[in-house]
Amino acid sequence: MLGYYPGCTVRAHQNGNFEKEALAILKVLGISVEELSEWECCGAIYPLTNDEYVPLLSSVRALKRTEEEKKEGLLTLCSACYHVLKRVNHRMNNDKEAKKRVENYLDDKYDGTTKVLHLIEVLRDQVGYKEIKEHVANSLEGEKIATYYGCLFLRPEKEMELLDAENPGVMEEIVKALGAEPVIYPYRTDCCGAYHASDKEEVSNSASLKIVMAAKKAGATQLVTACPLCKHNLQHCQKELEDEQKLPIHYITAPIYKALGADKKAEDEQPLAN
């Protein structure tokens, strides 16, 4: 049983169906998950300064709770949550000073046994591409899907250790397993402008538009990503384009959900808490 950590943005922006689709897919593929009994925002961004410890606290609480509830790992859907939780976990296990101070604040001990997992990682390691392929009910043949990784998912390479940061291929393999054609294009690991969506829109728009245009030029019919903020930025930057010029942006779960026919198989699924 994996502990499930929804994160603030995934839970709040249900219009993308990220959570619903992800949980349905996991059910079809036989991975059991259970939401943590209590969780709070991971902090949204990992503090790069060495002398700030308070931003680590909320993530450590989630890691600690996973340990207490005896889950095999902590599953996240959002790249940012994954990035923050994994780096905080890494820091707690490698920085004695940080561990001491955080435990002082929390007045509690964290053993450091929690493993932070991303949906993509679970699909790659615990399910496998072959298994996904066997579950495909409606093959996506003819679809040309561009995959966008973004930054938080990949870097820093030596701490994330999930994918090759310069040439990742996991999402392409998944897309291939679904029967669709992955589109390789430049900038798929470049930043989309991230949090500048809220203060310097022109920065995030120009960075995102570059990515969308490159994907379109390479012949993509849709673009998939695993991060709610990337999805927002990639969609928002196209707001001045004509409708037929727009490239549809989806979560990585959307094509999987469609290919597995998960909507029919997961009808008895319980409604989400909110």
Place this chain on the structure above:
Amino acid sequence: MRFPTKTASIKEQEELADIIQKNVKDCYQCLKCSAGCPLTEHMDYYPHQVMLLAKMDLYKKVFDSKTLWVCASCLACSSRCPRDLEPAKVMEGLRAMIIRKRGEGNVEVVNPKGVPRQALISSMRKLRR
């Protein structure tokens, strides 16, 4: 870029080293950070120039630059830095110095409607006191 001959006091240098636990003087200007930065078109100094200015103790120029507030901490530079100096971390340290003591850099969130909360929380944490 023209460099004045007189350099600033050593204090800022110590402060920065304390915040990020790195020595910017190790930078050997390979330009990998600037070459891979996706947001350079909005910057006045390129990331390697910020590193150079910090290395030369020209903190006044760094604190006045736009670059620090354009950096989105995507860590492309940090991941590729052959000296493991993590330019994104240096930027964060410099931002922290401004935000903590110099009272500037509090950016306004101009477009909160429809922006995912992840972006709002991140920009509040990165760019405001």
